[in-house]
Amino acid sequence: MDYGTFEPSDLAALRAICGDDRVTAGADVGTDFCHDELGGAFGRPDARVRVLSTAEISAVMKHASTRRIPVTVRGSGTGLVGGAVPVRGGILLDTSGMTRILELDEANMTLTVEPGVLLTDLAKYAEEHGFLYPPDPGEKTATIGGNISTNAGGMRAVKYGVTRDYVRALEVVLADGTVATLGGKVAKNSSGYDLKDLVVGSEGTLCVVAKAVLRLLPLPKFKMSLLVPFRDLGAAIRTVPEVIRGASVPTAVEFMERDVILAAETFQGRKFPDRSADAYLLLTFDGASREEVDLAWKAAAETCLAAGAPDVFLSDTAERNESIWSARGAFLEAIKASTTEMDECDVVVPRSRVAEFVLFSREVAKRRGVRIQSFGHAGDGNLHIYVLRDDLGEAEWKERLGAAFDDLYGKARELGGQVSGEHGIGLAKKPYLAESISPEIRALMRGVKAAFDPQGILNPDKIV
Numbered sequence: 001m002d003y004g005t006f007e008p009s010d011l012a013a014l015r016a017i018c019g020d021d022r023v024t025a026g027a028d029v030g031t032d033f034c035h036d037e038l039g040g041a042f043g044r045p046d047a048r049v050r051v052l053s054t055a056e057i058s059a060v061m062k063h064a065s066t067r068r069i070p071v072t073v074r075g076s077g078t079g080l081v082g083g084a085v086p087v088r089g090g091i092l093l094d095t096s097g098m099t100r101i102l103e104l105d106e107a108n109m110t111l112t113v114e115p116g117v118l119l120t121d122l123a124k125y126a127e128e129h130g131f132l133y134p135p136d137p138g139e140k141t142a143t144i145g146g147n148i149s150t151n152a153g154g155m156r157a158v159k160y161g162v163t164r165d166y167v168r169a170l171e172v173v174l175a176d177g178t179v180a181t182l183g184g185k186v187a188k189n190s191s192g193y194d195l196k197d198l199v200v201g202s203e204g205t206l207c208v209v210a211k212a213v214l215r216l217l218p219l220p221k222f223k224m225s226l227l228v229p230f231r232d233l234g235a236a237i238r239t240v241p242e243v244i245r246g247a248s249v250p251t252a253v254e255f256m257e258r259d260v261i262l263a264a265e266t267f268q269g270r271k272f273p274d275r276s277a278d279a280y281l282l283l284t285f286d287g288a289s290r291e292e293v294d295l296a297w298k299a300a301a302e303t304c305l306a307a308g309a310p311d312v313f314l315s316d317t318a319e320r321n322e323s324i325w326s327a328r329g330a331f332l333e334a335i336k337a338s339t340t341e342m343d344e345c346d347v348v349v350p351r352s353r354v355a356e357f358v359l360f361s362r363e364v365a366k367r368r369g370v371r372i373q374s375f376g377h378a379g380d381g382n383l384h385i386y387v388l389r390d391d392l393g394e395a396e397w398k399e400r401l402g403a404a405f406d407d408l409y410g411k412a413r414e415l416g417g418q419v420s421g422e423h424g425i426g427l428a429k430k431p432y433l434a435e436s437i438s439p440e441i442r443a444l445m446r447g448v449k450a451a452f453d454p455q456g457i458l459n460p461d462k463i464v
Contacts, residue, residue, distance in 0.1 A: 001456045004068040006046035017059045022050040041082030045092035054210040062177030073204040075143030081426030115145025131216040134160035150424035151201035155252040158379030164200040171211035175453040204459040206452040220286035225315035229277030236279040237355035239307040248296035253379030254282040264327040267334035341389035347412040348421030368404045382421030
C-alpha cells in the first residue's frame with residue numbers, strides 16, 4: 001500500500017484543527033508513544049495529535065484521507081501485541097484526553113462514555129451509583145476505547161462474558177471522516193448486519209471509536225473469594241470443569257503457580273496469604289443475597305476438597321481480599337520485572353483442554369531452553385503464557401522464542417483453540433493468525449477491511 005509523505009503542510013493542518021499545544025511532531029514525540037507495554041514493536045509517528053472531540057477526530061480523518069496518510073489510534077498504550085504502534089509513521093491519534101462520562105441512564109441501565117475513560121474510573125463510577133460494569137481485564141489503567149478495540153475479557157468473563165456483550169452502541173468516525181452511529185440503547189436488535197459487533201475487537205483497523213454506550217448490571221451486594229491450594233497444576237485445573245458444572249457459576253476462576261506468586265511477593269514486597277502449594281485456584285462468587293453466595297462457595301469448596309485439595313482458604317476479610325487480588329493484579333508486572341525481556345502467548349483453548357496445554361508449555365520450556373511462566377483464566381480457557389529471555393543473547397533469544405511460539409500456537413490449533421483470547425492480534429501475532437485460519441477466511445477479513453477503509457490508512461499492517 002502506498003501512502004502519502006507527511007509534509008510541513010500536514011503538520012500545519014493538524015495544528016489548525018487541534019491547536020499547537022496538542023500536536024507534536026518528529027523528535028518531540030516521546031519514545032513512550034512509539035511502543036506499547038511489551039515493547040516488542042517500535043514505530044515513530046510523524047505527528048502525535050491529542051484529540052478531544054468527535055469533531056476533531058472527524059477533521060483529522062478527513063485530512064488524512066485526502067492526503068492518504070496512515071492513522072494509528074492510541075489510548076493508554078497498555079497493549080501487548082503492538083496494536084497501537086505506528087509502524088508506518090503518519091499520524092498517531094491519541095484519544096486519551098477524551099475522558100468524559102457523558103450520561104448515566106438508570107432506566108435503560110446504560111453508561112455513555114468517551115473512549116479515553118480509564119477502566120478503573122468507569123468501574124468506580126458505576127459502583128458508586130449502584131451498578132456493575134462486568135468486564136474486568138487485569139490492566140485497570142487501560143482505556144475503554146482500548147478494551148473495545150481488543151474485545152477485552154478479564155477475570156469475570158466466565159460468568160459475565162466479555163466487552164462485546166456490554167457494548168450497546170458506538171459513535172464512530174470512518175476512514176474518510178464520516179461520523180456514524182452503530183447500535184442503540186435497545187436491548188435486542190435484528191436489523192441487518194451488526195456492524196457494532198464487527199467494530200468491537202477490530203483493533204482500530206476499521207474506524208475510530210469516539211463514544212460508547214455501555215450496558216450495566218445491578219451491583220451484586222455480596223461476594224466471596226476462595227483460595228484453593230493443590231498439589232500440582234494439573235490437579236488444580238482438572239477440577240475447574242467440576243466447579244463450573246455446579247449449581248452456581250463462579251464470577252471468576254483463576255489459576256496461578258507458586259513461581260508466579262513468589263515473583264509477585266518480590267515485586268510488591270508483601271506476603272501472599274499462603275504459598276505452601278505448587279498451584280492454586282482462585283474462585284470468586286457474587287450474588288444478591290448472602291445465602292446465595294454462601295451456598296455457591298460451600299458447594300465449590302466441597303468439590304475442590306473431593307478433588308484432592310488439602311484445604312480451602314476463605315477470603316472473608318478486606319485485608320485478605322486485598323492481599324490476594326492485589327497479587328493477582330501484579331502478576332504481569334512481577335514477571336516482567338523478573339527478566340530482561342518477554343513475550344506472551346495469549347491463546348484460548350476449550351476449557352477441558354486447559355490442563356493439557358499448560359502442562360505442554362512446561363515441556364516446551366525444557367525442549368527449547370527457555371523459562372516460561374503462566375497464569376490465566378481457567379474458567380474460560382484463556383491462558384497467559386510468558387516466554388522469558390533472561391540472559392539469552394539477541395540471536396539466541398529470537399531463535400528460541402520463535403521455536404517456543406511455534407510449539408505453543410501449534411498445540412493450541414491441535415486442541416481446537418484460537419490465537420488470542422483477549423489481547424488481540426496487532427502486529428506481533430499476525431503470522432500465527434495466518435496459520436490458524438483458512439485463506440478463504442483471511443480473504444473475507446480483508447474484504448471487511450477494504451469496505452470500511454478502502455485506502456488502508458487505519459492502523460496499517462495489523463491483524464490481516
